[in-house]
Amino acid sequence: MSFNTFGQLFRVTTYGESHGIALGCVIDGCPPRLPVSEAMIQGFLDRRKPGQSRFTTQRREPDQVRILSGVMADETTGELVTTGTPINLMIENVDQRSKDYGEIKDRYRPGHADYAYDVKYGLRDYRGGGRSSARETASRVAAGAIARQVLPGVTIRGALVQMGPHRIDRTRWDWGAVDNNPFFCPDPVMAEFFETYLDDIRKAGSSIGAVIEVVAEGVPPGLGAPIYGKLDGDLAAAMMSINAVKGVEIGDGFAAAELGGEENADEMRMGNDGKLLFLSNHAGGILGGISTGQPVVVRFAVKPTSSILQTRRTVDRYGHDADIITKGRHDPCVGIRAVPVGEAMMACVLADHLLRHRGQVGTPVEWPFRK
Amino acid sequence: MSFNTFGQLFRVTTYGESHGIALGCVIDGCPPRLPVSEAMIQGFLDRRKPGQSRFTTQRREPDQVRILSGVMADETTGELVTTGTPINLMIENVDQRSKDYGEIKDRYRPGHADYAYDVKYGLRDYRGGGRSSARETASRVAAGAIARQVLPGVTIRGALVQMGPHRIDRTRWDWGAVDNNPFFCPDPVMAEFFETYLDDIRKAGSSIGAVIEVVAEGVPPGLGAPIYGKLDGDLAAAMMSINAVKGVEIGDGFAAAELGGEENADEMRMGNDGKLLFLSNHAGGILGGISTGQPVVVRFAVKPTSSILQTRRTVDRYGHDADIITKGRHDPCVGIRAVPVGEAMMACVLADHLLRHRGQVGTPVEWPFRK
Amino acid sequence: MSFNTFGQLFRVTTYGESHGIALGCVIDGCPPRLPVSEAMIQGFLDRRKPGQSRFTTQRREPDQVRILSGVMADETTGELVTTGTPINLMIENVDQRSKDYGEIKDRYRPGHADYAYDVKYGLRDYRGGGRSSARETASRVAAGAIARQVLPGVTIRGALVQMGPHRIDRTRWDWGAVDNNPFFCPDPVMAEFFETYLDDIRKAGSSIGAVIEVVAEGVPPGLGAPIYGKLDGDLAAAMMSINAVKGVEIGDGFAAAELGGEENADEMRMGNDGKLLFLSNHAGGILGGISTGQPVVVRFAVKPTSSILQTRRTVDRYGHDADIITKGRHDPCVGIRAVPVGEAMMACVLADHLLRHRGQVGTPVEWPFRK
Amino acid sequence: MSFNTFGQLFRVTTYGESHGIALGCVIDGCPPRLPVSEAMIQGFLDRRKPGQSRFTTQRREPDQVRILSGVMADETTGELVTTGTPINLMIENVDQRSKDYGEIKDRYRPGHADYAYDVKYGLRDYRGGGRSSARETASRVAAGAIARQVLPGVTIRGALVQMGPHRIDRTRWDWGAVDNNPFFCPDPVMAEFFETYLDDIRKAGSSIGAVIEVVAEGVPPGLGAPIYGKLDGDLAAAMMSINAVKGVEIGDGFAAAELGGEENADEMRMGNDGKLLFLSNHAGGILGGISTGQPVVVRFAVKPTSSILQTRRTVDRYGHDADIITKGRHDPCVGIRAVPVGEAMMACVLADHLLRHRGQVGTPVEWPFRK
DSSP, X not given: OBTTEEOSSSEEEEEOOTTSSEEEEEEESOOSSOBOOHHHHHHHHHXXXXXXXXXXXXXXXXXXXXXXXXXXXXXXTOXXXXXXXXXXXXXXXXXXXXXXXXHHHHBXXXXXXXXXXXXXXXXXXXXXXXXXXXXXXXXXXXXXXXHHHTOTTOEEEEEEEEETTEEOOGGGOOGGGGGGSXXXXXXXXXXXXXXXXXXXXXXXXXXXXXXXXXXXXXXXXXXXXXXXXXXXXXXXXXXXXXXXXXXXEETTGGGGGGOBXXXXXXXXXXXXXXXXXXXXXXXXXXXXXXXXXXXXXXXXXXXOOSOOSSOEEEEBTTSOEEEEOOOSOOOSOTTTTHHHHHHHHHHHHHHHHHHHHHHHTOSOOSOOOOO | OBTTEEOSSSEEEEEOOTTSSEEEEXXXXXXXXXXXXXXXXXXXXXXXXXXXXXXSOOOOOOOOEEEOSSEEEOTXXXXXXXXSSOEEEEEEOOOOOOOOOHHHHHBOXXXXXXXXXXXXXXXXXXXXXXXXXXXXXXXXXXXXXXXXXXXXXOEEEEEEEEETTEEOOGGGOOGGGGGGSTTOOSOHHHHXXXXXXXXXXXXXXXXXXXXXXXXXXXXXTTOOBTXXXXXXXXXXXXXXXXXXXXXXXXXXXXXXXXXXXXXXXXXXXXXXXXXXXXXXOTTTTEETTEEOSSOEEEEEEEOOOSOOSSOEEEEBTTSOEEEEOOOXXXXXXXXXXXXXXXXXXXXXXXXXXXXXXXXXXXXXXXXXXXX | OBXXXXXXXXXXXXXXXXXXXXXXXXXXXXXXXXXXXXXXXXXXXXXXXXXXXXXXXXXXXXXXXXXOSSEEEOTTTOOEEXXXXXXXXXXXXXXXXOOOOHHHHHBOOTTSSHHHHHHHHSOOOOGGGGGGSGGGHHHHHHHHHHHHXXXXXXXXXXXXXXXXXXXXXXXXXXXXXXXXXXXXXXXXXXXXXXXXHHHHHHHTTOOBOEEEEEEEESOOXXXXXXXXXXXXXXXXXXXXXXXXXXXXXXXXXXXXXXXXXXXXXXXEEEXXXXXXXXXXXXXXXXXTTEEOSXXXXXXXXXXXOSOOSSOEEEEBTXXXXXXXXXXXXXXXXXXXXXXXXXXXXXXXXXXXXXXXXXXXXXXXXXXXXXX | OBTTEEOSSSEEEEEXXXXXXXXXXXXXXXXXXXXXXXXXXXXXXXXXXXXXXXXXOOOOOOOOEEEOSSEEEOTTXXXXXXXXXOEEEEEEOOOXXXXXXXXXXXXXXXXXXXXXXXXXXXXXXXXXXXXXXXXXXXXXXXXXXXXXXXXXXXXXXXEEXXXXXXXXXXXXXXXXGGGGSTTOOSOHHHHHHHHHHHHXXXXXXXXXOEEEEEEEESOOTTOOBTTTBOHHHHHHHHHHTSTTEEEEEETTXXXXXXXXXXXXXXXXXXXXXXXXXXXXXXXXXXXXXXXXXXXEEEEEEXXXXXXXXXXXXXXXXXXXXXXXXXXXXXXXXXXXXHHHHHHXXXXXXXXXXXXXXXXXXXXXXXXXXXX
């Protein structure tokens, strides 16, 4: 990861600002002959798209993706496939409301990157947050759609597991429920509760944080390049790079700090199928930075949206104290739309590591136990 | 970060295994004319060195560092300075106890990387964990000592803030206490408690997890390269790459998920010195992936040592169920020695970002507010 | 350089195919607050644009560039400046003649990348050469325009110095002549000769090779990162990556192999201005991979256009012998249009190295001789 | 390539100076389970070793390599194999003659990197040229020995094809002759001539340049990652990074500039074995940056050794004009010992590209022609 590119072999470079002409990504290093289509990518973008419920920003962006390069029609089937060259996925901005930015143009919004960008670059794009806007994550979701094509047999799903102090009940976990509520919540009971809870927050002009969990099943063992290309290291960087994320954990995460060695280490036994079987998954599917074949489990904490309808103390670019209220169209819980983004980052990291493993060692193989 | 190298401009490549001939690192891209010495580096290595109390492994390694390249005597002062070329810091292994590895040679230790390395590479270095041993972290500490030279005016300090379920009382935080107990604990009261607590765990042949906090003060604003070279993203990857780490958080971290927007966003006011003043530091000194000038605060969770003196279920390389007890010289709380390692990773990441910022933008400057 | 990205700090990623929707580049890591405009970039693109004389392909492409991201209006002057975020420069394809590709779709054109792409990727974009078309170099020229903004005080100029076996007379070198003939030739006499010479070749349906020289003056000393980021190493890779280039030399290049040590090594004396003065420039401005302050001189050989109107022997994708004539709109001497491309690559490499030097060492300084 | 590391997946980082404690390399990303041994590496180092004839420097360095990490005994055969972790190959310096460096300490040797390093870093290691010494190339040769293990079926051989203005007669090319003369010359007649020729130069205290050719046979088709990871681009950078190299060409190289399209483009026919057959190899085995299966042919020009026993004009660090004679132990034709170095760089680049291809596309396959 560096500047605006992530990945070593499956490389994604994103570009574009919240209120510019267009945003998107260039995916480089993608294997050839993988089927892709704008419709397939659009399906993932639509899950992240704003304005789908009253719990997300009311900005009206169709987020329509165009594939500008890197594909061609397969000569036998006629369907689009990748060619191995850079794939540019572009999304034109449509609803850049031409409002007066006067207030935030000169005042730093607390919790936002306004001051940080200004102090770093000596200027900042104040229009909707510019490059630091969460709109950038649409590019990631588009890239993630391509990454999934690199990962046949891998299932990647995300869910909201906590909003404010309220956690879901894991015994009620139902992946089927996730797309049946506006929160990507796998616990139908809590989903109902969140409806009222978040409505109150929204009406109060406030916002709230959340915790998201992403699980990848069917990940082949052996992915991860120790010591500084560990799978969990790259996942941590990937998730932490999502807007507003302040913490990442793998498997038991911070709870592991409270455990003794006998509870934490996952024991093993031979399964009936002659394969190695872990008796638990405290490790979240990763040991020594390498996937073990168990589900890879990542959680990340999203801070509350910093744009709220309450007066906050700040300063302006002229060095004066000032007050600010961030009007506009904002998510009361920006963590919700981070679910498809987290899934996409998981897909990109896994695709990259699959190619990296294949490069160094070859196609992942079954456990090489000796007979 | 990729394979065994981390950093873009201040690049550290580590090499070596637990029971090989030598381990160490090659530091590339270091600015020239910085004063360095083996004694200076040794000071940091000695803090991490095993065998200093009954709470760390009894392996006797002097961890004596040698500078093999990249330095020369300054022609006026006669003291060693960097030349801008690769600095190889080598530590020879001394106490590779020539024991019988029969038991762990064929059996995968639960919680360790044994199975993962074997399934990835088709073989593994079973001697003391080989490359996946925490001995590798000595290389990081040596690199961190050089990195600190790149960061004049920056103070980097780490502390153990939780052991098992027991957290320190932050009102008693005393940096001066950290080096006065074998736990790097800033709370003298809890340090005393941990003495008994960990002794019991050690005698029971068990182990326990911990949480470490690292704080960097004096970090210039503007460090961090959004979007995929964010300072917090790189810190997350750096800390997650340390052995046994399962979670990383910046500032409030996971607690931010429980906050509302008005509590979480740090307000600003003009200070008496004409500089911008944040009224709180929930953000941990980073907004939009860029340092703000506030202290950079990172915490990470370390799982309990997986090597314990209790029988655990596992399988062997021949596909048979087996039992295993990991005898040997182990830390009952491997989190303790992660403190100097976390400091070193913080130093390396900040040094790298300082150079990266200087490359793109120039020497960090004060807040460019307009008059 | 890797895949479709080059540069470490000033990073350019190009995308797009000859007959796709659009092509262009994403420039990442560019310093902020540099003035840019579409008109400025267009000026450079127009020099490379096809169809400007009968000596270049008659394809009609306006090569109109659009800046999609990474810029905003400066708040005081109102002019566009860079923001430090990714700059996407897009050129839409217009004249994709919808011809029948039947012939070349299945037959490999000798000298082209047809077979190589097919054997690598298992498919190839036969429409105008796809990604391997020289149209890709428009992206480089656009990037070079931005790179020049990073290099105030540096003058980069290219010229055609040989066509077929005919070399220019260096005593007649006149930079002013370069833009007064369709060959970028600095020798007006030879330019006149080339007019007839190339006309004959063109009419015969043949093509011819060329040698291009690019000179950068005003390059600060100290640029170049030994050992594997040497300035000449990066220039060699950059020039060799241009379509049809088969050789690169720095300074005297291959002629240096014929020299004795006393002729080759550039002697030094103190200049009247108190600065170090080289008495010759066999080295081409680079010693030990580092710029010396002398003009940086690079030459590269461009092979003749492989598309010619003469029957050639080849095979088809079905494993049959076949004959092929490559009809279409082609440059009789593709080396001509390589001149602005070579300049652009020089600009990009120098910009990158300026930032890299600034990162490691700081702003380039005068010779630090002691008093 | 960046700083002191080259390669993307097969990564080599070199360290060490001419007169430091040790030099060597860390090879990262090497596939596991490849057989290696110090004796095998030593064989290649001995070809490059100084002091083997009166035509190379008389410095007495045994260049004894030690494998410090990254290998272990295979459990069945007992022989050393790679483990997939970093391989540190170290060579200790022995013959650092403790001579008086007074003269060159303050004076810049013409043709050397003295001034360039000083102006870049503000200091320089004057002891034997420090990091810029050709001794660094021993590290490359050691790395190349490992790289060859990644390339079963590939034969890489180098030869000196020109010394001063004297070229070999290619009709007399005999690979068997290469190791039977002190010049790695494949033309026995010219080898005899060079003996007298170079002796005269040596006795005159002068030096001379050379051209080296390296040929790789058995390279699978498909290696090379367009556009900026082209095989020829990476080879150009690799060869240009060798000390004293001023030009690189692929296949016909600069001669291609003199050809017409019908002569230059290699025609194809189906071979009797049902495989595609090129009728010539002007391209040097690379089209569009991708290997075609033909022999990969690279040539590079080496300038004459700059250290000669003749008085040269220079300046000193105090800004005074001065004269200098570079006494010491030097090669009269440094191009000779560049032969094994060029082979090693070829091996490293090909190994890297084989892994990169495998990562993106999979194991190289035969031409996928359709039936």
